[in-house]
Amino acid sequence: MKKELHIFFTSLMFYTRIPCPKNIDHHPDYLNKATRYFPLIGWIVGSISFLAFYLFSFFLSTETAVIFALIVSVLTTGAFHEDGFADVCDGFGGGWTKEKILIIMKDSAIGAYGAIGLVLLFLLKFKLLSESVSLFKGDNSIALIQVFILFISAHALSRLAAISIIFTHEYSRDDASSKSKPIAKNHSWKEIFGSFFFGLLPLFVFSYFQYKFLLALIPVFIARFFLARYFQKWIDGYTGDCLGATQQVCEVVYYLSILLIWKFI
Secondary structure, three states, X not given: OHHHHHHHHHHHHHHOOOOOOOOOOOOHHHHHHHHHHHHHHHHHXXXXXXXXXXXXXXXXXXXXXXXXXXXXXXXXXXXXXXXXXXXXXXXXXXXOOHHHHHHHHHOOOOOHHHHHHHHHHHHHHHHHHXXXXXXXXXXXXXXXXXXXXXXXXXXXXXXXXXXOHHHHOOEOOOOXXXXXXXXXXXXXXXXXXXXXXXXXXXXXXXXXXXXXHHHHHHHHHHHHHHHHHHHHHHHOOEOHHHHHHHHHHHHHHHHHHHHHHHHHO
C-alpha cells in the first residue's frame, strides 16, 4: 500500500501542480508505474474544475462559470497538456521531417501554429462544454450529479486515450533528457488494467443515467487511432507532447460526442 501511494503521488506530482509529500520525486521507476493512475488524475482535475464551475455558477452565467472552470483546470495541471498540444501544432505544422518536427516540438517558444491551435482549442472547449452542461440544467441533485460526472468522465477518458498510445506504439525520441521518456520504457498488466479501469469507470457511471453515452467511446478512440497513426507516420512513434495533444483533442471530441448523442440518437 505504501508503494502504491508513492506511485500515485508520483503521478499526481508529474501531471499536476497539486502539492505532494516532500519525499516524492521524478524517480524513473515510479514514473513508469505512474501511468496506471493517469486517468485517476483526470478524476481529480475534473472534480476541481467542476467545483469551480459549481461555485461560480451561483452568481454568474453558465458560460462565464465554464470559463472559470477551464481556467482552474489549466492552473491545476500547469497547462501541461495544453503545452503539448501547442508544441504538436508547431512541430507538425512547421516541420517536414522527423528531425525537424522533434526539434521544433522541443523548442520552448510558441509559434503561430501553436498560438492559433490553442485559441481554436479553447473556443471549442468553451462552446462544447457550455452546451453540454446546459443539457443537464436543473435545480435537482440528479442534474448536478450528471454535470459532475460529465467533467470527470471527460478528463478520465481523454487521459486513457492518450496514455493507451504507450501500450501500442514506440517512443520516438532517442535523447535521455526527455522528462516523458521514463513512462515509455516498460508497462505491465497493472498499468494497462489501472489505466482502463480508472479511464472507463466514470463513463460507465454516466451511462447509468443515459446508456447511449457509452457510444462516446467510439469517436474518442477513433480520434486516438488516427492521431497515433499520424504520429507514427511522421515521427515513427510518439512523444510526451503527442500524448498531451491527444488528451486535449479527445477531451473536445468527447464533449462533441455527448452533444451529438443527446440530440440525434
